[in-house]
Amino acid sequence: MKREAPKSHMPSLITALLIAMLPHFVDLPAWIILWVLCAWSYCYVAVKYKLPLPGKVVRSALTVLGVAFVLSGSGIRLDGTAYVGVMCIMAGLKPLEIETHRDRMITVFLAYVIIITGLFKSESLTVTLYMFVSVLVTTAVLVRINYPVKAFRETMKLSGTIMLQALPVMLILFLLFPRVHSGFWGMSPSSVGKSGFTDRLSPGDVSRIVLDDSVAFRIFFEDEIPSYDRRYFRGIVFWKFDGESWTRGVSAPLNMRPVGGDNKVNYRITIEPHHQKWLFALDLPLKAPRRAFMQADQVIRSRRTVREKLTYELSSYLDFHTGELQRWEKSALKGQAEGNPKAQELALQWAGAQTEPGKIIESALQFFVAEGFEYTLNPPEMRDEPIDTFLFETRKGYCEHYASAFAFLMRSAGIPSRLVGGYLGGETNPYSDYLIVRQSDAHVWVEVWLEKTGWTRIDPTAVVAPERIRRGIENVLSPDEVPGFLQKGRFGFASNYINDFLMWWDAVSTSWDMWFSAYSFDAQKELLKKIGVDIDSVKGLAGVLAAALSACLVLGLLIATALVMRSRRKKDPVKAAYLVFCQKLENVGLGRRPSQGPADYARMLAAARDDLKPWAAAVTESYIRLRYAETADKDSVKQFKKLVNEFKP
Amino acid sequence: MTLSQSGSNSPIMEAAEIKQIFQTIVRNVSEIVMGKENQVRLALTCIFAGGHLLIEDIPGIGKTTLAKVLAGCLGLEFQRVQFTSDLLPGDILGTSIFEQATGTFRFHQGPVFTQVLLADEINRATPKTQSALLEAMEEHQVTIENTTYMLESPFFVMATQNPFEYSGTFPLPESQLDRFLMRISLGYPEREAEARILKGKNTKVLIEDMSACVTRKDVIEIQDRITRIHTSDAFIAYLQNILEFTRTSSHFYIGLSPRAGLSLLQAARSRACLDGREFAIPEDLQFVMPHVVGHRLKTKDDMSQFKPADLNRLLMEIPIP
Structure with missing residues (x-):
């Protein structure tokens, strides 16, 4: 099946993936990097010149092949490197099948997961700062695909605001999330040891x-x-x-x-x-x-x-x-x-x-x-x-x-x-x-x-x-x-400044390491003890877990209720039903832009697929009448809902 | 070609009928002003909304023809004033002249006492003269020596200015630009349309041969209907989103005023009515918005005005509630 590349957001999604994956390029096998870059370049070119994208069969074959290569390369040991390798293979292929909004969202979440894998490598200040930048970019892309044509600056601003809002949560999790004894999730940073003394x-x-x-x-x-x-x-x-x-x-x-x-x-x-x-x-x-x-x-x-x-x-x-x-x-x-x-x-x-x-x-x-x-x-x-x-x-x-x-x-x-x-x-x-x-x-x-x-x-x-x-x-x-x-002048005229800077950076990241690694499992235990929780005893631990779980549950329920209430208050049933209609079409790759009017959208649908024409006309006509003409009575709203429910694109 | 007979006979026109009339007018006008259907639609939307139209373009592109043809099609009186730097307010509004026979002053009406007025190159006249006209546009009346003369309804001003020639002009200040409901530009005709212009009959002859599609009464009735077009809460919310966007986004020097909001509403109603509906939908706003707000907004970067294409792109950023 040949299909034309959808044009939306490909460059931004690829940018997010690239920035997330960049730290891994240092120690990924060259063929994976090549694989990823080839797939992305093709996607980019295909979108630009409207070339066909590979179909399901080719994509599945590529996936199986890539994963098999990675696993055979790592000797079928499922360690951090193999995990990152598989992620990167997938990230390379993912843009090839982006079609709907859902695909784009999944791609963004994939970028987030790849960012986290950066912790497999190191927890140093440089890596941490870089991760913040990648999260900023990825969130900006997330904003962009959900709220398309906002200006770049405003997108970044919104992304930054979201990150700042997340900061307190991050600190709380840092302090209270159970610390593991070594490395991230027990995974040791997998950088290969430098030369040094052997026996x-x-x-x-x-x-x-x-x-x-x-x-x-x-x-x-x-x-x-x-x-x-x-x-x-x-x-x-x-x-x-x-x-x-x-x-x-x-x-x-x-x-x-x-x-x-x-x-x-x-x-x-x-x-x-x-x-x-x-x-x-x-x-x-x-x-x-x-x-x-x-x-x-x-x-x-x-x-x-x-x-x-x-x-x-x-x-x-x-x-x-x-x-x-x-x-x-x-x-x-x-x-x-x-x-x-x-x-x-x-x-x-x-x-x-x-x-x-x-x-x-x-x-x-x-x-x-x-x-x-x-x-x-x-x-x-x-x-x-x-x-x-x-x-x-x-x-x-x-x-x-x-x-x-x-x-x-x-x-x-x-x-x-x-x-x-x-x-x-x-x-x-x-x-x-x-x-x-x-x-x-x-x-x-x-x-x-x-x-x-x-x-x-x-x-x-x-x-x-x-x-x-x-x-x-x-x-x-x-x-x-x-x-x-x-050699003293290795950076030319700027040597003094660069050497000074390198020293300064070493000092800063060393104190970061000290601070970061100082907050170990033991330190966390101390902190919890201070607020009256002893996680050494089984009873204390169970209490903490129960309290944390119920707190999460209550908070989650509160947020969910608030969201539901808000959306109920904001959306009238006609609009809600219409959005269901749009969502159904979105799932087959015929999404509505948020700024697209209903009549305009119906024209687009009719032009895209002949079989949709009567449905689009019927739904749109009712929708426009119910939402923009004189106030609607309950029966016609019910009918409209029924019409939308029956619709299958 | 008259086809509004049925319409003018029955007291109230059907919505679909208005659409038909509108389409006929557009078709008839487009037979003479070729290849400019969209602009013709916008101009008609503007007239029926009771607003005035500013056309920015170079000379010879067909502005005068458009004005004449519109007036002819709508069965309205037409006057044209060429604005020059020595034009005085009295030359437009009229003057009182002493009549020796009666020994009294008698008011002689100026060209403003018409239904369609073409103010050619409005920016060549002095601000005093400009403001005399603009006041008449806003108030639909003329006051001379303490006597107020009402202008006939409908009263529609089509002003033109050349955006590329500035020497010896008095550019209209923003507060005055606001008086125009819409601003459009015609632009060069497409190749095919131009071929038809070049091969076709003399436009003068065509205009003389033209007959009205509707009567003055029809125009007034449609104008009246437009004010009663229903705008739902959802529609108003979208309009407010647009206004809000111009006030908060970083693209604009200053956002739209509530008056601009009312203008948008009126223009969108007009479009809805001419499209044969009794209520306005978001597409109506999208259709008129670039032409209604183009001359009321300035870019933040260099204070230049927005082109319709820019505004259309910005519209894509505003979700429809």
Whole structure:
């Protein structure tokens, strides 16, 4: 069946859908985006040039095909992505079948649902603000299709007014609607984790992470922010070296070792989802935060994978002493210096000349200074015996090369040592007192065990590129190596303003996150307790539910009654019956514009379908007589109603 | 061609009969003024509503012909005054002249004492002269030296002005524009109609040969009927919606006055009656509205006047209750 495209409101409906769906374009498969855009473009062109739209069969086939593709793509796992994918496929096809007012209304509601799915992605301020804009636009479209040719400005104004009126309801729902423990409706935001540390560290890994400017975590210090070179954020400790890569290697026990220390710092960290379990902490953390545990090498692991923003509070010692070398640590170090014979030889040479571990460490550091090592993001490739190649041939590397080589040398010389991966430095936000640590701050250093101080941090990068640990990598790399986002003039003349703005925005959205996530299930419970409702007890909960339900019911009934009363008062029975007649025709795609007079409408109907002509004439004649001529008596109104009831378009 | 005989014989005309008469008049006028049926309908609606008509157009488009033909068809007297900057009020209204034979002043009627008056290029005369005419239009009477002379009924003024020529003109102020029930423009004829004009007989001859379709009495009777056309609450509500819209919407500099509302009502009644009904429906309002309010409204943006097409579009925004 070919039918001509109806011309009304297609561009506005497509705009609403597009704005609602735009945030998903970032992580939707390209073919879905293409699918949607193709369908919409065709709709637009078809409406403009009056081309035929696909019939029912084609539409059904497309629907089945699209949904099948999405489901097969997601491995028939019904997660958030698949859900959004199916929604988008539908939203792409929906405009193809828009014919009646009802279709248009459904399309608008589809846009609303798609807007809500934005919460699957994130609850950040940016997303929330964007959602407000989409709701504004969609509501404007809703106004437009119900009250067609109002001026654009007035439509937007009305839409804005509706949103403002909804604001109190929104706040009440925000406060009282049962909070779920994590994410929206228990769905975790499904953004894919950025690169970050994994439990395996190979040469080149860190230099890759450094190229990413996304935020790793933010830290709010209770007091002063420590100086740059003391801001080592500990993540993973690597024990096992296989000649090339470092791995975690041990399952460190849970028992807390006695740690002595000084310069205690209290702080709170908000970590971005990285889809691992590591939690980062300022060196050296005292104990694990809630819902996490600490291993004996001061590695903190969350009990759950970090799939959404997580905030935890910690205390750390800036100066510390970890005590005795423990038994499991000794076994973890046993027989690990293998391969790379030249490096082993060098280390043994130092160990032969000195017995004092401090002296050996000094020799090694001295070696890096004296032999002209270079600090670079793009070292030449090192294939076999990478440490030998690095130490004696290329002599160019990034922090992981230095740390790896240094730890290897130490082990060969008989000094217990391990690699620590984490972040160094971070950037203070001038608009608010917190520190932003980005992936580009990723760093690797070494810890050696010394009699006097226990596990002691030695950062070989400090001797090769001392500025790195004082001010950050952009100050040590050669200008053409500095990643684009760290270059000072990356936005041209407006750089200062844009950088300032980005900082300001980060401060604003961070405090939004704090405020938003602070109102958790527990906070809600507190609030309810304050107004005398205890939802911990079954009785209290039942009471709340009953009260809420009955309140909704009463309110709904009141509103419904008011609406019915109003419409009764306003509409006379003749008009009501006529509207029924119009609605019947609307259902077959022959709707009446609100501004269309009855005689005019009858002419339109007669022109559209021959079989409607007698009905249109009869109904319209009676309607005009009853509504516009002298007052009607009850019988003729009854007859008119009967006539309308009998009518079937 | 007279066909109102039956109508004028019986005291009260049937509604359907009026429609027939109207259609005949339109047909007859359109035989001479070709391709302008809609404007002819509007002009007739205006006459029967007892209003006056302002035609804005360039010269040579057939304004005078239209006026003459209308007068002829309706069996009314016709006068034409070419307005110039040196025209005095007395040249329109008439003057008292001293008669030596009797030794008294005698009033000599001016061209305003007629039934259809064509005031050509009304904006060329001075405001004083303009207002003399406009007063006569409003009051249907002329007062000269403390003596009031009633004008004959029906009295219909058709004024024209050239919207493209402004040098040496005195544009009518808004308060005066208000006196005209409708404003229309004729526009160029369509190609076919123009071909017929070019091939057809001399219009002068045609007008001379023309006979009236109705009598003066019929016109007065129809005018009287129009004032009694029923307007239901629903219809009035729609009219009020229109007035309300012009007062609240951001398109208009100032909304319509209650007088404009009355004009709309009268024009819509006239349309209803000529359409053979005894009650007005929303379509009547929609038909006359662009021409009744076009010269009474100004756009908010640049204070220019609305074209009928703009107003028709705005009408689509006003729901019918």
